[in-house]
Amino acid sequence: MDHRLHPGTSLGICSYTLHRNPAHFPDPERFDPERWTPEHEATLPRSADLPFGAGPHICIESHVAMLEAQLGLATLVQHVTLDLVPEPLITLRTKGGIRAVVRRR
Numbered sequence: 001m002d003h004r005l006h007p008g009t010s011l012g013i014c015s016y017t018l019h020r021n022p023a024h025f026p027d028p029e030r031f032d033p034e035r036w037t038p039e040h041e042a043t044l045p046r047s048a049d050l051p052f053g054a055g056p057h058i059c060i061e062s063h064v065a066m067l068e069a070q071l072g073l074a075t076l077v078q079h080v081t082l083d084l085v086p087e088p089l090i091t092l093r094t095k096g097g098i099r100a101v102v103r104r105r
Contacts, residue, residue, distance in 0.1 A: 015050055024048045031098065079105055 005011065020028035024044055025035060034040055047054055052062035059065070082100045 013050065019049060019051075021048065081105055 019025070022028050025032075041049070052059035052065070080102050082102060084098060084100050
């Protein structure tokens with residue numbers, strides 16, 4: 001699909017729909033941590049995933065944000081326990097996301 005954009009044209013990208021494109025992310029509504037492995041990211045076309053933007057307007061703190069997320073999660077799990085709350089169906093599985101109860105240790 002080719003489109004010609006004139007100089008000065010503004011273009012908006014909806015990252016919500018971009019990150020749920022079934023052509024690149026099978027079963028896009030399912031949480032799959034494997035999507036963020038270096039091996040899987042290497043199979044994606046450029047700009048299929050834009051968590052911090054791209055080009056000249058990319059977030060200059062993207063590396064810091066990823067480090068803070070990892071440190072925050074590591075700190076959180078040292079002080080609380082996450083108990084998953086499954087919904088009883090024919091088999092136990094999550095429905096509509098993962099619910100959890102957070103308790104202080």
